[in-house]
Amino acid sequence: MKRGGGWFRFAFLAPAMGLYGLLFLYPVAQAFFMSLFNWSGLSDNREYVGLKNFQDLAKDKIFVGAIQHNLIIFVGCGIAVLLIAIVVAHLLQGNGRLTKALRASYLLPHMVSMVIVAVMWRFIFNPTLGPVTIIAKALGVKDPPAWLGDTKTALLCVMVAFIWYGFCFYSMLFAAGIKGIPEEIYEAADLDGVRPWQRFRQITWPLLWSIKRMTLTHVAIATMNMFALVQLMTAGGPNRSSEVMLTYLYETGFSNSDFGYATALATVNLVVVLAVAGVINFIYRRNPSGGRDS
Amino acid sequence: MMRVTLVSMVVGAGLLLAGCGSGGGSESASGGASKSSGFAALKMGNKVEVSSFQGGYGLDMFEEFGKEFAAAKKVEVKVGGDPRIWLQLQPRFVGGNPPDLTWPGWGMDYWKLVKENQLMQLDEALDSMAADGKTKWRETFEPGLLALGQEDGKTWMLPYHFNINGWWANKTVFDKNGLKVPTTYEELLTVGEQLKAKGIAPITFQGQYPYYSIFGFVLPWAISAGGMQQLDDMQNLVPGAWGSAAVVKAAEMMTELRTKGFFQSGATGMSHTESQSEFLLGKAAMIPCGTWLHSEMKDVWPKGAEAVFMLPPALASGKDATNICVGIEPWVIPAKGKNPLGGIELYKYMTTQENAVRFVEAKGTLMGIKGANEKAKLPEHLKEPARLFGQSQAVWSPMFSIWYPKFKKALEGATAQLMNGEITPKQFAEACEAAAEETRNDAKVMKHKYSRG
Numbered sequence: 128m129k130r131g132g133g134w135f136r137f138a139f140l141a142p143a144m145g146l147y148g149l150l151f152l153y154p155v156a157q158a159f160f161m162s163l164f165n166w167s168g169l170s171d172n173r174e175y176v177g178l179k180n181f182q183d184l185a186k187d188k189i190f191v192g193a194i195q196h197n198l199i200i201f202v203g204c205g206i207a208v209l210l211i212a213i214v215v216a217h218l219l220q221g222n223g224r225l226t227k228a229l230r231a232s233y234l235l236p237h238m239v240s241m242v243i244v245a246v247m248w249r250f251i252f253n254p255t256l257g258p259v260t261i262i263a264k265a266l267g268v269k270d271p272p273a274w275l276g277d278t279k280t281a282l283l284c285v286m287v288a289f290i291w292y293g294f295c296f297y298s299m300l301f302a303a304g305i306k307g308i309p310e311e312i313y314e315a316a317d318l319d320g321v322r323p324w325q326r327f328r329q330i331t332w333p334l335l336w337s338i339k340r341m342t343l344t345h346v347a348i349a350t351m352n353m354f355a356l357v358q359l360m361t362a363g364g365p366n367r368s369s370e371v372m373l374t375y376l377y378e379t380g381f382s383n384s385d386f387g388y389a390t391a392l393a394t395v396n397l398v399v400v401l402a403v404a405g406v407i408n409f410i411y412r413r414n415p416s417g418g419r420d421s
Numbered sequence: 422m423m424r425v426t427l428v429s430m431v432v433g434a435g436l437l438l439a440g441c442g443s444g445g446g447s448e449s450a451s452g453g454a455s456k457s458s459g460f461a462a463l464k465m466g467n468k469v470e471v472s473s474f475q476g477g478y479g480l481d482m483f484e485e486f487g488k489e490f491a492a493a494k495k496v497e498v499k500v501g502g503d504p505r506i507w508l509q510l511q512p513r514f515v516g517g518n519p520p521d522l523t524w525p526g527w528g529m530d531y532w533k534l535v536k537e538n539q540l541m542q543l544d545e546a547l548d549s550m551a552a553d554g555k556t557k558w559r560e561t562f563e564p565g566l567l568a569l570g571q572e573d574g575k576t577w578m579l580p581y582h583f584n585i586n587g588w589w590a591n592k593t594v595f596d597k598n599g600l601k602v603p604t605t606y607e608e609l610l611t612v613g614e615q616l617k618a619k620g621i622a623p624i625t626f627q628g629q630y631p632y633y634s635i636f637g638f639v640l641p642w643a644i645s646a647g648g649m650q651q652l653d654d655m656q657n658l659v660p661g662a663w664g665s666a667a668v669v670k671a672a673e674m675m676t677e678l679r680t681k682g683f684f685q686s687g688a689t690g691m692s693h694t695e696s697q698s699e700f701l702l703g704k705a706a707m708i709p710c711g712t713w714l715h716s717e718m719k720d721v722w723p724k725g726a727e728a729v730f731m732l733p734p735a736l737a738s739g740k741d742a743t744n745i746c747v748g749i750e751p752w753v754i755p756a757k758g759k760n761p762l763g764g765i766e767l768y769k770y771m772t773t774q775e776n777a778v779r780f781v782e783a784k785g786t787l788m789g790i791k792g793a794n795e796k797a798k799l800p801e802h803l804k805e806p807a808r809l810f811g812q813s814q815a816v817w818s819p820m821f822s823i824w825y826p827k828f829k830k831a832l833e834g835a836t837a838q839l840m841n842g843e844i845t846p847k848q849f850a851e852a853c854e855a856a857a858e859e860t861r862n863d864a865k866v867m868k869h870k871y872s873r874g
Contacts, residue, residue: 254690255699276628276629364631381528383826
């Protein structure tokens with residue numbers, strides 16, 4: 128390409144950059160601007176308070192608890208999803224009848240609306256009619272917990288629902304990743320007498336580096352921005368034991384009519400998501416196989 | 422309709438209704454808005470826009486009233502609604518183009534609208550003639566319910582239908598087992614054991630929404646132990662009121678019921694419809710809920726099930742056993758609507774006694790319009806609450822829960838913990854008091870003062 132084509136290139140990039148600026152950067156900047164005000168969200172009366180909303184957030188125990196819950200969900204769901212997805216991705220590699228049946232059905236949970244997922248899992252955890260309660264009683268648990276109504280189990284129930292909803296999507300990513308590994312590598316390993324576990328540990332796992340990075344980044348974004356599932360299953364309760372950042376944001380904006388504070392919370396939420404995604408990408412900055420970053 | 426429940430409870434305050442022995446109103450510590458509503462200067466436009474919460478009562482009656490009003494006044498009336506109407510109204514209030522008449526629903530922060538000068542002060546309109554041309558419009562409403570929408574003597578919200586909160590007993594269960602519905606806490610303990618012996622849970626509750634337990638157990642029993650002044654002090658966040666012996670006593674009663682196994686297993690994890698279904702199916706004998714139970718559950722009401730209204734069984738030695746909890750679901754006239762007079766005139770038409778009677782009979786609810794409930798053919802299930810209401814010496818509503826939503830949420834958390842057996846009654850009262858203190862000290866929270874006559 129010739130040098131000096133900067134304006135030419137800019138002209139091609141300008142529409143996309145313009146849309147990005149209009150649809151992402153401007154709302155983010157506006158949200159940050161609104162977070163500098165005390166504003167009810169019910170009129171155009173606003174009082175400039177500077178960074179006070181952020182100072183209050185730093186002292187807000189509910190918000191700190193919500194971030195912790197988001198992180199617990201991320202770590203718990205991230206590990207579970209990663210493990211389940213790798214197993215399912217391997218099961219998808221064959222050509223047998225079972226594999227074909229699995230291939231036809233494994234994505235179904237992800238096709239269901241999040242609202243339906245929440246309603247379904249609410250029923251599954253129903254303390255009288257729900258299958259989990261019935262199974263627990265059949266296994267001899269005399270007085271099973273109220274699941275969604277118990278501070279010790281509510282967050283776990285939400286995580287289970289998310290894992291069920293999310294594992295299939297990540298299985299698809301891992302299946303594609305495994306398919307992308309050249310067959311010759313496995314053939315060479317077989318000739319060397321490599322056992323299945325070594326084959327996985329020495330070849331598959333390292334070569335799925337970019338898939339793992341993408342999966343964890345995606346899980347981080349999905350779990351740090353989790354809202355509908357929590358709102359519909361527990362609304363953050365009981366006693367805020369499953370409160371996450373966005374349910375608290377919703378409550379602050381729409382129940383407490385404190386939109387200035389809610390937008391400060393949204394700003395911090397964005398920073399937290401970026402930070403977690405940044406840490407993941409830092410950890411996965413080097414491809415252990417020496418391959419090209421993709 | 423679960424949230425209708427909430428509004429019914431949150432917008433009210435303990436006040437005098439006709440024939441009742443207490444009264445009151447609400448006073449704001451931070452003041453209201455304009456001195457005059459400018460009612461006299463209003464001109465009627467040719468279009469009236471109505472936005473209504475679309476809950477269990479639907480929109481059909483409002484549409485019908487709108488059509489009749491449009492035909493009579495030769496104006497165009499547009500009635501719209503949504504189950505989340507407040508979310509649609511918020512940007513319209515901010516943008517200065519709200520509708521002319523609205524029932525904004527349970528999610529709207531009504532008193533913040535007052536603070537933000539978004540509502541029309543309605544006193545001049547109330548002093549004008551009603552739609553029948555015979556009396557002042559103000560005379561149309563039950564005075565105690567009208568007072569629920571007042572602050573500093575100014576009226577901002579108007580009542581329409583109202584709810585009575587209490588408990589329901591499954592009559593089929595009680596009759597079948599030859600048991601009598603308890604009227605005191607002591608009787609409850611006896612009946613509860615008898616029900617348990619028959620394999621029926623004495624009480625279930627809407628554990629996922631702990632405000633049902635606050636309004637159904639904590640507050641009535643705190644009143645029972647401490648009297649009406651105790652409730653007033655709690656509403657006004659008087660230091661020590663939420664940590665008082667009366668609140669500890671109420672929590673002890675709840676704990677006693679829990680440890681005796683009177684609450685249905687798993688109730689802490691049940692939604693409103695789940696627990697109400699369990700109750701109607703006869704798996705539990707009693708449930709705290711308001712007069713909306715029938716409209717909320719009508720689609721799943723089991724054949725043959727019969728529920729009778731009852732007051733929360735108070736202590737036999739209680740200080741006030743004749744109080745009742747009510748609430749309204751108010752309508753408002755936005756100050757910046759294009760045709761506020763149109764909104765007022767339409768609401769005058771909706772609140773004539775004749776139309777109120779039509780609404781009672783069509784929707785099966787009690788109305789805050791004088792004489793309507795007496796004149797209407799009340800559904801069977803409303804006769805007992807109406808009778809108990811008429812007998813009550815004091816009428817109250819948990820106003821604090823709409824004034825201070827964050828405080829309410831903290832109380833809900835403590836209540837959930839208490840019902841789960843995670844904290845003691847004393848710790849419960851301490852948690853409530855700590856939340857009250859935090860609210861008192863929060864400069865951002867607009868404070869209110871509640872007073873009863």
